[in-house]
Amino acid sequence: MDLTYASVSSGMLTTMATTLLNTLDTMPNKDNRAKVAFSGLDRHLLFCRLLPGGTAVSMFVVSELDDVFLPQPNDLLVNLTECRACVESMLRSMGDLFANAAVTPSALGAALRAAHKLTSATGGKIEVFSSSLSNLGPGALKMRDDKKLYGGPRESSLLSPQSSFYKSFAIDCSRSQVSVDMWLFGPSYVDVATLSCLPRYPGGQPFYYAMLDPQQLDVVSMVSDALRSVLSSPISFEAVLRMRATRGIRPISFHGNFFVRSSDLLALPSVPSDQSYMIECEIDEPLHTHVAVLQSVVLHSTADGERRIRVMTTAVPTTTSLSEVYASADQVAIASFLANKAVEKSLHSRLEDARSLIRSRLIEIFTAYRNTMTNTRGGNAAHLTIASNLSLLPLLSLGLLRNRSLRISTQIPSDVRAYNQTLLTTLPAQRLIPFLLPVLYSLHNMPADAGTVDPTSQMLIMPPRLNLSSERFERHGLYLIEDGMSIFLWLGRAAVPALTMDVFGAPDYASLASGPITLPVLDNSMSQRLRAIVDRIVVQRRGPYLPLLYLVKEDGEPGMRQLALSRMIEDRYEQTSGYLQFLGQIRDKVNGA
Secondary structure (H helix, E strand, O other): OOOOOHHHHHHHHHHHHHHHHHHHOOOOOOOOOOOOOOOOEOOOEEEEEOOOOOOOOOOEEOOOOOOOOOOOOOOOOOOOOOHHHHHHHHHHOOOOHHOOOOOOOHHHHHHHHHHHHHHOOOOOOEEEEEEEOOOOOOOOOOOOOOOOHHHOOOHHHHHHOOOHHHHHHHHHHHHEEEEEEEEEEEOOOOOHHOHHHHHHHHOEEEEEOOOOOOOOOOHHHHHHHHHHOOOOOOEEEEEEEEEEEEOOOOEEEEEEEOOOEEEOOOEEEOOOOOOOOOEEEEEOOOOOEEEEEEEEEEEEEEOOOOOEEEEEEEEOOOOOOHHHHHHHOOOHHHHHHHHHHHHHHHHOOHHHHHHHHHHHHHHHHHHHHHHOOOOOOOOOOOOOOOOHHHHHHHHHHHHHHOOOOOOOOOOOOOHHHHHHHHHHHHHOHHHHHHHHHHEEOOOOOOOOOOOOOOOOOOOOOOOOEEEOOOOHHHOEEEEEEEEEOEEEEEOOOOOOHHHHHHHHOOOOHOOOOEEEEEOOOOOHHHHHHHHHHHHHHHHOOOOOOOEEEEEEEEEOOOOHHHHHHOOOOOOOOOOEEEEHHHHHHHHHHHHHH
Protein backbone atom coordinates (compact mmCIF):
# COMPACT_ATOMS: atom_id res chain seq x y z
CA MET A 1 0.00 0.00 0.00
CA ASP A 2 1.13 3.49 -0.92
CA LEU A 3 1.50 5.52 2.31
CA THR A 4 2.39 8.86 0.72
CA TYR A 5 0.48 12.08 1.22
CA ALA A 6 -1.44 11.65 -2.04
CA SER A 7 -2.67 8.23 -0.97
CA VAL A 8 -3.81 9.30 2.48
CA SER A 9 -5.36 12.64 1.49
CA SER A 10 -7.40 11.08 -1.33
CA GLY A 11 -8.91 8.52 1.04
CA MET A 12 -7.39 5.63 -0.91
CA LEU A 13 -5.59 4.11 2.08
CA THR A 14 -8.69 4.13 4.29
CA THR A 15 -10.90 2.81 1.50
CA MET A 16 -8.57 -0.09 0.73
CA ALA A 17 -8.05 -1.03 4.38
CA THR A 18 -11.78 -0.97 5.12
CA THR A 19 -12.59 -3.05 2.03
CA LEU A 20 -9.91 -5.62 2.85
CA LEU A 21 -11.28 -5.89 6.38
CA ASN A 22 -14.80 -6.51 5.09
CA THR A 23 -13.61 -9.08 2.54
CA LEU A 24 -11.63 -11.42 4.82
CA ASP A 25 -14.58 -13.81 5.16
CA THR A 26 -15.16 -14.17 1.42
CA MET A 27 -11.56 -14.61 0.22
CA PRO A 28 -10.79 -18.13 -1.12
CA ASN A 29 -9.73 -19.93 2.06
CA LYS A 30 -11.96 -22.97 2.35
CA ASP A 31 -9.22 -25.21 3.77
CA ASN A 32 -7.61 -22.45 5.88
CA ARG A 33 -4.41 -22.48 3.80
CA ALA A 34 -4.48 -18.87 2.64
CA LYS A 35 -1.48 -16.75 3.60
CA VAL A 36 -1.31 -12.95 3.62
CA ALA A 37 1.29 -10.25 4.10
CA PHE A 38 0.97 -6.48 4.32
CA SER A 39 3.58 -3.89 3.46
CA GLY A 40 3.64 -0.16 2.84
CA LEU A 41 5.84 2.29 1.01
CA ASP A 42 6.74 5.94 0.81
CA ARG A 43 10.42 6.94 0.78
CA HIS A 44 11.02 3.84 2.93
CA LEU A 45 9.51 0.37 3.09
CA LEU A 46 7.29 -0.74 5.93
CA PHE A 47 6.55 -4.36 6.89
CA CYS A 48 3.84 -5.56 9.27
CA ARG A 49 4.72 -8.35 11.68
CA LEU A 50 1.61 -10.42 12.44
CA LEU A 51 1.58 -12.94 15.31
CA PRO A 52 -0.87 -15.84 15.77
CA GLY A 53 -3.39 -15.35 18.55
CA GLY A 54 -2.46 -11.74 19.26
CA THR A 55 -3.75 -8.32 18.26
CA ALA A 56 -0.61 -6.18 18.59
CA VAL A 57 1.12 -5.34 15.32
CA SER A 58 4.84 -4.60 15.05
CA MET A 59 6.10 -2.59 12.13
CA PHE A 60 9.59 -2.65 10.63
CA VAL A 61 10.93 0.23 8.55
CA VAL A 62 13.61 -0.51 5.95
CA SER A 63 15.45 2.42 4.38
CA GLU A 64 17.68 0.33 2.06
CA LEU A 65 16.10 0.48 -1.39
CA ASP A 66 18.72 -0.72 -3.86
CA ASP A 67 19.44 -4.04 -2.13
CA VAL A 68 16.08 -4.87 -0.58
CA PHE A 69 15.94 -7.37 2.28
CA LEU A 70 13.19 -8.72 4.53
CA PRO A 71 13.67 -7.51 8.13
CA GLN A 72 12.03 -10.60 9.63
CA PRO A 73 12.31 -14.10 8.14
CA ASN A 74 9.04 -15.20 9.71
CA ASP A 75 5.79 -13.51 10.82
CA LEU A 76 5.50 -11.42 7.63
CA LEU A 77 3.74 -13.91 5.34
CA VAL A 78 1.35 -15.60 7.76
CA ASN A 79 -1.64 -17.91 7.82
CA LEU A 80 -4.77 -15.76 7.60
CA THR A 81 -6.88 -17.96 9.87
CA GLU A 82 -4.26 -18.21 12.62
CA CYS A 83 -3.50 -14.46 12.57
CA ARG A 84 -7.03 -13.25 11.88
CA ALA A 85 -7.32 -11.08 15.02
CA CYS A 86 -3.97 -9.42 14.35
CA VAL A 87 -4.87 -8.73 10.69
CA GLU A 88 -8.21 -7.18 11.67
CA SER A 89 -6.55 -4.98 14.29
CA MET A 90 -3.99 -3.72 11.79
CA LEU A 91 -6.57 -2.93 9.09
CA ARG A 92 -8.82 -1.08 11.55
CA SER A 93 -5.96 1.16 12.69
CA MET A 94 -4.40 1.74 9.25
CA GLY A 95 -6.23 5.01 8.55
CA ASP A 96 -5.42 6.50 11.96
CA LEU A 97 -1.78 5.39 11.95
CA PHE A 98 -0.98 7.29 8.77
CA ALA A 99 -3.54 10.10 8.95
CA ASN A 100 -0.77 12.72 9.17
CA ALA A 101 1.39 11.37 6.35
CA ALA A 102 3.29 14.17 4.61
CA VAL A 103 5.87 12.24 2.55
CA THR A 104 5.64 12.54 -1.23
CA PRO A 105 8.43 10.32 -2.71
CA SER A 106 7.38 6.78 -3.64
CA ALA A 107 9.71 3.76 -3.74
CA LEU A 108 7.35 1.43 -5.57
CA GLY A 109 10.07 -0.52 -7.37
CA ALA A 110 11.80 -1.49 -4.13
CA ALA A 111 8.47 -2.43 -2.55
CA LEU A 112 7.70 -4.71 -5.49
CA ARG A 113 11.03 -6.48 -5.09
CA ALA A 114 10.29 -7.05 -1.42
CA ALA A 115 6.82 -8.39 -2.23
CA HIS A 116 8.37 -10.79 -4.74
CA LYS A 117 10.80 -12.06 -2.10
CA LEU A 118 7.82 -12.74 0.18
CA THR A 119 5.77 -14.64 -2.38
CA SER A 120 8.23 -16.26 -4.81
CA ALA A 121 8.63 -19.46 -2.75
CA THR A 122 4.91 -20.24 -2.78
CA GLY A 123 3.44 -18.22 -5.65
CA GLY A 124 0.30 -16.15 -5.28
CA LYS A 125 -0.99 -12.65 -5.98
CA ILE A 126 0.38 -9.19 -5.27
CA GLU A 127 -2.23 -6.43 -4.96
CA VAL A 128 -0.58 -3.04 -5.50
CA PHE A 129 -2.32 0.18 -4.41
CA SER A 130 -0.62 3.39 -5.51
CA SER A 131 -1.54 7.07 -5.87
CA SER A 132 1.91 8.53 -6.55
CA LEU A 133 4.48 8.44 -9.31
CA SER A 134 7.22 5.95 -8.43
CA ASN A 135 10.19 8.33 -8.35
CA LEU A 136 12.67 6.83 -5.89
CA GLY A 137 14.93 3.77 -5.89
CA PRO A 138 14.79 0.92 -8.46
CA GLY A 139 12.42 1.62 -11.34
CA ALA A 140 12.26 5.35 -10.57
CA LEU A 141 10.12 7.16 -13.13
CA LYS A 142 10.22 10.73 -14.36
CA MET A 143 7.35 13.10 -14.87
CA ARG A 144 7.08 12.95 -18.68
CA ASP A 145 3.43 13.89 -19.21
CA ASP A 146 3.45 16.83 -21.64
CA LYS A 147 0.15 18.30 -22.79
CA LYS A 148 1.90 19.82 -25.79
CA LEU A 149 2.28 16.29 -27.20
CA TYR A 150 -1.43 15.44 -26.91
CA GLY A 151 -2.96 14.84 -30.32
CA GLY A 152 0.38 15.20 -32.10
CA PRO A 153 2.67 12.76 -33.91
CA ARG A 154 4.83 12.25 -30.80
CA GLU A 155 1.95 11.39 -28.45
CA SER A 156 2.68 7.67 -28.79
CA SER A 157 5.96 8.25 -26.91
CA LEU A 158 3.83 8.78 -23.79
CA LEU A 159 2.15 5.39 -24.26
CA SER A 160 5.25 3.19 -24.28
CA PRO A 161 7.03 2.19 -21.04
CA GLN A 162 9.77 4.59 -20.02
CA SER A 163 11.62 1.95 -17.94
CA SER A 164 12.37 -1.71 -18.60
CA PHE A 165 12.39 -2.43 -14.85
CA TYR A 166 8.68 -3.18 -14.58
CA LYS A 167 8.59 -5.50 -17.59
CA SER A 168 11.61 -7.43 -16.30
CA PHE A 169 10.09 -7.62 -12.83
CA ALA A 170 6.77 -8.82 -14.25
CA ILE A 171 8.50 -11.60 -16.19
CA ASP A 172 10.34 -12.66 -13.01
CA CYS A 173 6.96 -12.80 -11.26
CA SER A 174 5.58 -15.00 -14.03
CA ARG A 175 8.47 -17.44 -13.60
CA SER A 176 7.73 -17.59 -9.85
CA GLN A 177 3.97 -18.11 -10.41
CA VAL A 178 3.18 -14.69 -8.91
CA SER A 179 0.56 -12.47 -10.54
CA VAL A 180 0.18 -8.71 -10.01
CA ASP A 181 -2.99 -6.61 -9.88
CA MET A 182 -2.46 -2.84 -10.18
CA TRP A 183 -4.80 -0.39 -8.46
CA LEU A 184 -3.78 3.10 -9.58
CA PHE A 185 -5.41 6.33 -8.49
CA GLY A 186 -5.15 9.90 -9.83
CA PRO A 187 -5.62 12.75 -10.41
CA SER A 188 -1.86 13.34 -10.56
CA TYR A 189 0.25 11.56 -13.18
CA VAL A 190 1.20 7.98 -12.21
CA ASP A 191 2.46 6.69 -15.63
CA VAL A 192 -0.14 4.01 -16.33
CA ALA A 193 1.66 3.20 -19.60
CA THR A 194 4.74 1.98 -17.74
CA LEU A 195 3.03 0.35 -14.76
CA SER A 196 0.56 -1.55 -16.96
CA CYS A 197 3.45 -3.95 -17.69
CA LEU A 198 3.05 -5.29 -14.16
CA PRO A 199 -0.34 -6.98 -14.68
CA ARG A 200 0.25 -7.68 -18.40
CA TYR A 201 2.91 -10.39 -18.24
CA PRO A 202 1.94 -12.27 -15.02
CA GLY A 203 -1.73 -12.44 -16.05
CA GLY A 204 -3.06 -9.84 -13.61
CA GLN A 205 -5.67 -7.10 -13.90
CA PRO A 206 -5.24 -3.30 -14.21
CA PHE A 207 -7.50 -0.76 -12.49
CA TYR A 208 -7.21 3.00 -12.75
CA TYR A 209 -9.40 5.62 -11.12
CA ALA A 210 -8.63 9.18 -12.15
CA MET A 211 -10.45 10.58 -9.14
CA LEU A 212 -11.12 9.19 -5.67
CA ASP A 213 -12.77 11.67 -3.31
CA PRO A 214 -13.72 10.43 0.19
CA GLN A 215 -16.64 12.87 0.08
CA GLN A 216 -18.12 11.16 -3.01
CA LEU A 217 -19.51 8.00 -1.48
CA ASP A 218 -20.64 6.66 -4.86
CA VAL A 219 -17.07 6.61 -6.17
CA VAL A 220 -15.74 5.08 -2.95
CA SER A 221 -18.42 2.40 -3.09
CA MET A 222 -17.59 1.58 -6.73
CA VAL A 223 -13.88 1.12 -5.92
CA SER A 224 -14.69 -0.97 -2.86
CA ASP A 225 -17.05 -3.22 -4.83
CA ALA A 226 -14.42 -3.75 -7.53
CA LEU A 227 -11.74 -4.73 -5.00
CA ARG A 228 -14.18 -6.97 -3.15
CA SER A 229 -15.06 -8.68 -6.43
CA VAL A 230 -11.40 -9.36 -7.27
CA LEU A 231 -10.48 -10.65 -3.81
CA SER A 232 -13.58 -12.85 -3.47
CA SER A 233 -13.64 -14.46 -6.91
CA PRO A 234 -12.37 -18.02 -7.37
CA ILE A 235 -8.70 -18.20 -8.28
CA SER A 236 -6.88 -20.52 -10.65
CA PHE A 237 -3.13 -20.67 -10.05
CA GLU A 238 -0.09 -21.85 -12.02
CA ALA A 239 -1.95 -22.07 -15.33
CA VAL A 240 -0.51 -22.75 -18.76
CA LEU A 241 -2.50 -22.54 -21.99
CA ARG A 242 -1.65 -24.28 -25.24
CA MET A 243 -3.55 -24.12 -28.49
CA ARG A 244 -3.63 -26.95 -31.01
CA ALA A 245 -5.11 -26.87 -34.49
CA THR A 246 -5.55 -28.99 -37.59
CA ARG A 247 -2.43 -29.41 -39.70
CA GLY A 248 -2.06 -26.35 -41.93
CA ILE A 249 -3.27 -23.88 -39.27
CA ARG A 250 -0.79 -22.33 -36.88
CA PRO A 251 -0.93 -19.52 -34.32
CA ILE A 252 1.19 -16.49 -35.23
CA SER A 253 0.44 -13.93 -32.50
CA PHE A 254 -1.05 -13.78 -29.01
CA HIS A 255 -2.83 -10.89 -27.29
CA GLY A 256 -3.85 -10.53 -23.65
CA ASN A 257 -2.35 -10.57 -20.17
CA PHE A 258 0.07 -13.51 -20.06
CA PHE A 259 3.70 -14.40 -20.79
CA VAL A 260 4.52 -16.35 -23.96
CA ARG A 261 6.80 -19.05 -22.57
CA SER A 262 7.37 -20.77 -25.93
CA SER A 263 5.99 -20.55 -29.45
CA ASP A 264 2.66 -22.08 -28.43
CA LEU A 265 2.63 -22.08 -24.60
CA LEU A 266 1.16 -19.21 -22.58
CA ALA A 267 1.90 -18.87 -18.85
CA LEU A 268 -0.70 -17.37 -16.47
CA PRO A 269 0.28 -17.39 -12.77
CA SER A 270 -3.39 -16.67 -12.02
CA VAL A 271 -6.46 -16.64 -14.23
CA PRO A 272 -9.03 -13.85 -13.68
CA SER A 273 -12.65 -14.86 -14.17
CA ASP A 274 -13.46 -12.11 -16.69
CA GLN A 275 -10.68 -11.45 -19.19
CA SER A 276 -10.28 -12.09 -22.89
CA TYR A 277 -7.40 -13.61 -24.82
CA MET A 278 -6.91 -13.49 -28.58
CA ILE A 279 -4.84 -15.87 -30.69
CA GLU A 280 -4.31 -14.97 -34.33
CA CYS A 281 -3.86 -17.93 -36.67
CA GLU A 282 -2.97 -18.28 -40.31
CA ILE A 283 -3.51 -21.03 -42.88
CA ASP A 284 -0.04 -21.82 -44.19
CA GLU A 285 -0.91 -24.83 -46.37
CA PRO A 286 -4.06 -26.12 -48.10
CA LEU A 287 -6.67 -27.80 -45.90
CA HIS A 288 -7.91 -31.11 -47.32
CA THR A 289 -10.37 -31.96 -44.55
CA HIS A 290 -14.08 -31.17 -44.25
CA VAL A 291 -13.59 -29.84 -40.73
CA ALA A 292 -10.83 -27.75 -39.14
CA VAL A 293 -10.39 -28.31 -35.42
CA LEU A 294 -9.17 -25.70 -32.91
CA GLN A 295 -8.47 -26.81 -29.36
CA SER A 296 -7.33 -24.85 -26.30
CA VAL A 297 -6.03 -26.71 -23.25
CA VAL A 298 -5.59 -25.02 -19.87
CA LEU A 299 -3.73 -26.78 -17.06
CA HIS A 300 -4.26 -25.05 -13.72
CA SER A 301 -4.57 -25.45 -9.95
CA THR A 302 -7.63 -24.45 -7.97
CA ALA A 303 -7.40 -22.40 -4.79
CA ASP A 304 -7.84 -25.69 -2.90
CA GLY A 305 -4.70 -27.14 -4.49
CA GLU A 306 -6.44 -29.45 -6.95
CA ARG A 307 -4.72 -29.78 -10.34
CA ARG A 308 -7.15 -29.71 -13.27
CA ILE A 309 -7.18 -29.69 -17.07
CA ARG A 310 -9.81 -27.79 -19.03
CA VAL A 311 -10.17 -28.61 -22.71
CA MET A 312 -12.27 -26.59 -25.18
CA THR A 313 -12.57 -27.92 -28.72
CA THR A 314 -14.24 -26.22 -31.68
CA ALA A 315 -14.84 -27.90 -35.03
CA VAL A 316 -15.22 -25.44 -37.91
CA PRO A 317 -16.43 -26.65 -41.31
CA THR A 318 -14.18 -25.83 -44.25
CA THR A 319 -15.57 -24.59 -47.55
CA THR A 320 -14.55 -23.50 -51.03
CA SER A 321 -17.43 -21.01 -51.19
CA LEU A 322 -16.56 -17.39 -50.40
CA SER A 323 -20.23 -16.63 -49.70
CA GLU A 324 -20.18 -19.16 -46.85
CA VAL A 325 -16.98 -17.61 -45.50
CA TYR A 326 -18.60 -14.17 -45.34
CA ALA A 327 -21.88 -15.56 -43.98
CA SER A 328 -20.06 -17.24 -41.08
CA ALA A 329 -17.80 -14.29 -40.16
CA ASP A 330 -18.19 -12.96 -36.61
CA GLN A 331 -18.16 -9.16 -36.47
CA VAL A 332 -17.62 -9.16 -32.69
CA ALA A 333 -14.48 -11.29 -33.09
CA ILE A 334 -13.28 -9.06 -35.95
CA ALA A 335 -13.81 -5.93 -33.83
CA SER A 336 -11.82 -7.54 -30.97
CA PHE A 337 -9.08 -8.44 -33.42
CA LEU A 338 -8.91 -4.88 -34.79
CA ALA A 339 -8.79 -3.47 -31.24
CA ASN A 340 -5.82 -5.66 -30.28
CA LYS A 341 -3.92 -4.99 -33.49
CA ALA A 342 -4.51 -1.23 -33.24
CA VAL A 343 -3.22 -1.08 -29.66
CA GLU A 344 -0.19 -3.15 -30.64
CA LYS A 345 0.48 -0.77 -33.54
CA SER A 346 0.17 2.33 -31.35
CA LEU A 347 2.85 1.05 -28.94
CA HIS A 348 5.44 0.64 -31.71
CA SER A 349 4.41 3.44 -34.05
CA ARG A 350 2.26 6.57 -34.13
CA LEU A 351 -1.36 6.73 -33.03
CA GLU A 352 -2.28 7.85 -36.53
CA ASP A 353 -0.77 4.62 -37.88
CA ALA A 354 -3.00 2.64 -35.53
CA ARG A 355 -6.07 4.53 -36.76
CA SER A 356 -4.99 3.98 -40.36
CA LEU A 357 -4.67 0.26 -39.71
CA ILE A 358 -8.34 0.06 -38.68
CA ARG A 359 -9.50 1.95 -41.77
CA SER A 360 -7.30 -0.06 -44.15
CA ARG A 361 -8.46 -3.41 -42.74
CA LEU A 362 -12.09 -2.31 -43.07
CA ILE A 363 -11.50 -1.15 -46.64
CA GLU A 364 -9.84 -4.50 -47.47
CA ILE A 365 -12.88 -6.42 -46.20
CA PHE A 366 -15.38 -4.32 -48.17
CA THR A 367 -13.21 -4.30 -51.29
CA ALA A 368 -12.81 -8.08 -51.26
CA TYR A 369 -16.56 -8.51 -50.79
CA ARG A 370 -17.31 -6.08 -53.62
CA ASN A 371 -14.88 -7.78 -56.02
CA THR A 372 -15.97 -11.34 -55.29
CA MET A 373 -19.60 -11.21 -54.25
CA THR A 374 -21.20 -8.36 -56.27
CA ASN A 375 -21.53 -7.28 -59.89
CA THR A 376 -20.30 -3.70 -59.33
CA ARG A 377 -16.56 -4.29 -59.55
CA GLY A 378 -16.47 -2.61 -62.96
CA GLY A 379 -17.78 0.76 -61.74
CA ASN A 380 -18.51 2.91 -58.74
CA ALA A 381 -21.13 1.73 -56.25
CA ALA A 382 -23.52 4.19 -54.65
CA HIS A 383 -23.64 2.18 -51.42
CA LEU A 384 -21.40 -0.11 -49.42
CA THR A 385 -22.40 -3.76 -49.66
CA ILE A 386 -21.57 -6.45 -47.11
CA ALA A 387 -23.07 -9.62 -45.66
CA SER A 388 -25.86 -8.94 -43.15
CA ASN A 389 -23.89 -10.51 -40.29
CA LEU A 390 -21.16 -7.88 -40.83
CA SER A 391 -23.49 -4.90 -41.10
CA LEU A 392 -22.36 -3.39 -37.78
CA LEU A 393 -18.64 -3.74 -38.50
CA PRO A 394 -18.26 -0.14 -39.81
CA LEU A 395 -20.03 1.22 -36.75
CA LEU A 396 -17.88 -0.91 -34.42
CA SER A 397 -14.78 0.33 -36.26
CA LEU A 398 -15.90 3.94 -35.86
CA GLY A 399 -16.51 3.24 -32.17
CA LEU A 400 -12.94 1.98 -31.93
CA LEU A 401 -11.64 5.14 -33.60
CA ARG A 402 -13.76 7.24 -31.24
CA ASN A 403 -12.61 5.37 -28.13
CA ARG A 404 -10.31 7.35 -25.85
CA SER A 405 -7.54 4.84 -26.49
CA LEU A 406 -7.19 5.96 -30.15
CA ARG A 407 -9.27 9.11 -30.69
CA ILE A 408 -7.64 12.25 -32.08
CA SER A 409 -7.80 14.70 -29.20
CA THR A 410 -5.74 17.24 -27.31
CA GLN A 411 -7.84 16.76 -24.17
CA ILE A 412 -7.20 13.09 -23.24
CA PRO A 413 -4.55 12.66 -20.49
CA SER A 414 -1.90 10.07 -21.31
CA ASP A 415 -2.81 7.99 -18.21
CA VAL A 416 -6.44 7.81 -19.34
CA ARG A 417 -5.45 6.89 -22.89
CA ALA A 418 -3.01 4.21 -21.72
CA TYR A 419 -5.60 2.69 -19.37
CA ASN A 420 -8.21 2.54 -22.12
CA GLN A 421 -5.70 0.70 -24.27
CA THR A 422 -5.26 -1.95 -21.59
CA LEU A 423 -9.04 -2.33 -21.43
CA LEU A 424 -9.29 -2.87 -25.20
CA THR A 425 -6.95 -5.85 -24.95
CA THR A 426 -8.46 -7.47 -21.84
CA LEU A 427 -12.20 -6.76 -21.68
CA PRO A 428 -14.44 -9.77 -22.42
CA ALA A 429 -16.87 -9.43 -25.33
CA GLN A 430 -19.89 -8.57 -23.18
CA ARG A 431 -18.04 -5.44 -22.04
CA LEU A 432 -15.88 -4.70 -25.08
CA ILE A 433 -18.79 -4.30 -27.52
CA PRO A 434 -20.68 -1.64 -25.48
CA PHE A 435 -17.27 -0.08 -24.77
CA LEU A 436 -17.00 0.49 -28.54
CA LEU A 437 -20.71 0.78 -29.34
CA PRO A 438 -22.59 2.24 -26.35
CA VAL A 439 -26.29 1.70 -25.68
CA LEU A 440 -28.83 4.54 -25.72
CA TYR A 441 -32.32 4.27 -24.22
CA SER A 442 -35.08 6.86 -23.95
CA LEU A 443 -36.58 6.63 -20.45
CA HIS A 444 -39.16 9.40 -20.22
CA ASN A 445 -41.36 7.85 -22.92
CA MET A 446 -40.37 4.17 -22.74
CA PRO A 447 -43.10 1.51 -23.23
CA ALA A 448 -45.25 0.76 -20.22
CA ASP A 449 -43.80 -2.74 -19.82
CA ALA A 450 -40.14 -1.63 -20.00
CA GLY A 451 -38.43 -2.23 -16.67
CA THR A 452 -40.84 -5.03 -15.72
CA VAL A 453 -40.36 -8.80 -15.84
CA ASP A 454 -41.79 -10.71 -18.79
CA PRO A 455 -44.01 -13.44 -17.27
CA THR A 456 -43.13 -15.85 -20.08
CA SER A 457 -39.34 -15.56 -20.23
CA GLN A 458 -38.87 -14.24 -16.68
CA MET A 459 -36.45 -11.69 -18.15
CA LEU A 460 -36.53 -7.95 -17.59
CA ILE A 461 -37.98 -6.09 -20.56
CA MET A 462 -35.55 -3.38 -21.73
CA PRO A 463 -36.53 -0.20 -23.59
CA PRO A 464 -35.89 -0.13 -27.36
CA ARG A 465 -32.40 0.99 -28.35
CA LEU A 466 -31.90 4.28 -30.16
CA ASN A 467 -29.29 5.38 -32.68
CA LEU A 468 -26.25 6.94 -31.00
CA SER A 469 -26.95 10.50 -32.07
CA SER A 470 -27.73 13.57 -29.99
CA GLU A 471 -30.43 14.36 -32.57
CA ARG A 472 -32.51 11.86 -30.61
CA PHE A 473 -32.44 14.05 -27.51
CA GLU A 474 -35.58 16.00 -26.63
CA ARG A 475 -35.26 19.00 -24.35
CA HIS A 476 -37.75 17.56 -21.85
CA GLY A 477 -36.38 14.01 -21.98
CA LEU A 478 -34.40 11.60 -19.80
CA TYR A 479 -31.96 9.23 -21.54
CA LEU A 480 -29.66 6.43 -20.42
CA ILE A 481 -26.24 6.02 -22.10
CA GLU A 482 -24.22 2.94 -21.15
CA ASP A 483 -20.77 1.93 -22.43
CA GLY A 484 -19.97 -1.12 -20.31
CA MET A 485 -17.85 0.94 -17.89
CA SER A 486 -20.10 3.93 -17.06
CA ILE A 487 -23.82 4.77 -17.07
CA PHE A 488 -24.96 8.32 -17.87
CA LEU A 489 -28.44 9.69 -17.25
CA TRP A 490 -28.88 12.65 -19.63
CA LEU A 491 -31.55 15.07 -18.39
CA GLY A 492 -32.92 17.74 -20.74
CA ARG A 493 -33.14 21.32 -19.51
CA ALA A 494 -36.92 21.38 -19.97
CA ALA A 495 -37.55 18.28 -17.84
CA VAL A 496 -40.86 18.60 -15.98
CA PRO A 497 -40.93 18.58 -12.15
CA ALA A 498 -42.98 15.36 -12.15
CA LEU A 499 -40.11 13.51 -13.88
CA THR A 500 -37.38 14.86 -11.59
CA MET A 501 -39.48 14.05 -8.53
CA ASP A 502 -40.33 10.50 -9.63
CA VAL A 503 -36.73 9.60 -10.57
CA PHE A 504 -34.46 11.73 -8.38
CA GLY A 505 -36.75 12.91 -5.59
CA ALA A 506 -35.93 16.51 -6.58
CA PRO A 507 -38.59 19.23 -6.97
CA ASP A 508 -37.25 20.56 -10.29
CA TYR A 509 -34.37 20.53 -12.78
CA ALA A 510 -32.51 23.44 -11.15
CA SER A 511 -32.15 21.62 -7.82
CA LEU A 512 -30.07 18.82 -9.37
CA ALA A 513 -26.30 18.82 -9.94
CA SER A 514 -24.25 16.95 -12.53
CA GLY A 515 -21.90 14.22 -11.31
CA PRO A 516 -21.90 10.76 -9.71
CA ILE A 517 -25.22 9.85 -8.13
CA THR A 518 -27.08 7.01 -6.46
CA LEU A 519 -30.67 6.58 -7.55
CA PRO A 520 -32.97 7.02 -4.54
CA VAL A 521 -35.43 4.26 -3.69
CA LEU A 522 -38.80 5.91 -4.29
CA ASP A 523 -42.28 4.44 -4.05
CA ASN A 524 -43.43 4.98 -7.62
CA SER A 525 -43.46 2.97 -10.84
CA MET A 526 -40.95 5.12 -12.73
CA SER A 527 -38.32 4.85 -10.00
CA GLN A 528 -38.77 1.10 -9.63
CA ARG A 529 -38.56 0.45 -13.37
CA LEU A 530 -35.51 2.66 -13.88
CA ARG A 531 -33.61 1.07 -10.99
CA ALA A 532 -34.49 -2.38 -12.37
CA ILE A 533 -33.06 -1.38 -15.77
CA VAL A 534 -29.82 -0.10 -14.19
CA ASP A 535 -29.49 -3.24 -12.05
CA ARG A 536 -30.02 -5.41 -15.13
CA ILE A 537 -27.22 -3.60 -16.98
CA VAL A 538 -24.80 -4.11 -14.08
CA VAL A 539 -25.60 -7.83 -13.82
CA GLN A 540 -25.44 -8.34 -17.58
CA ARG A 541 -21.92 -6.89 -17.87
CA ARG A 542 -20.59 -8.74 -14.78
CA GLY A 543 -16.94 -8.75 -13.79
CA PRO A 544 -15.01 -6.42 -11.44
CA TYR A 545 -15.36 -3.23 -13.51
CA LEU A 546 -18.52 -2.00 -11.85
CA PRO A 547 -20.07 0.98 -13.68
CA LEU A 548 -20.53 4.31 -11.95
CA LEU A 549 -23.82 6.15 -12.48
CA TYR A 550 -23.59 9.82 -13.51
CA LEU A 551 -26.26 12.50 -13.88
CA VAL A 552 -25.57 14.78 -16.86
CA LYS A 553 -27.61 17.96 -17.17
CA GLU A 554 -28.02 19.41 -20.65
CA ASP A 555 -26.65 22.79 -19.54
CA GLY A 556 -24.67 21.45 -16.60
CA GLU A 557 -20.95 20.94 -15.96
CA PRO A 558 -19.15 21.03 -19.37
CA GLY A 559 -16.80 18.15 -18.60
CA MET A 560 -19.67 15.79 -17.83
CA ARG A 561 -21.53 16.90 -20.97
CA GLN A 562 -18.48 16.17 -23.12
CA LEU A 563 -18.04 12.73 -21.56
CA ALA A 564 -21.63 11.80 -22.39
CA LEU A 565 -21.63 13.34 -25.88
CA SER A 566 -18.39 11.54 -26.79
CA ARG A 567 -20.42 8.30 -26.58
CA MET A 568 -22.70 9.51 -29.40
CA ILE A 569 -20.49 7.94 -32.05
CA GLU A 570 -22.85 8.63 -34.97
CA ASP A 571 -22.25 12.37 -34.48
CA ARG A 572 -19.16 14.31 -35.43
CA TYR A 573 -16.95 14.83 -32.38
CA GLU A 574 -13.76 16.88 -32.18
CA GLN A 575 -11.72 15.78 -35.24
CA THR A 576 -13.54 12.49 -35.85
CA SER A 577 -16.14 12.06 -38.61
CA GLY A 578 -19.77 11.19 -37.99
CA TYR A 579 -21.12 7.80 -39.07
CA LEU A 580 -22.52 8.90 -42.45
CA GLN A 581 -19.29 10.74 -43.30
CA PHE A 582 -17.27 7.71 -42.25
CA LEU A 583 -19.32 5.40 -44.49
CA GLY A 584 -18.83 7.84 -47.36
CA GLN A 585 -15.07 7.84 -46.85
CA ILE A 586 -14.94 4.03 -46.80
CA ARG A 587 -17.16 3.85 -49.91
CA ASP A 588 -14.91 6.25 -51.83
CA LYS A 589 -11.83 4.22 -50.89
CA VAL A 590 -13.53 0.97 -51.95
CA ASN A 591 -14.62 2.50 -55.28
CA GLY A 592 -11.12 3.82 -55.81
CA ALA A 593 -9.66 0.38 -55.14
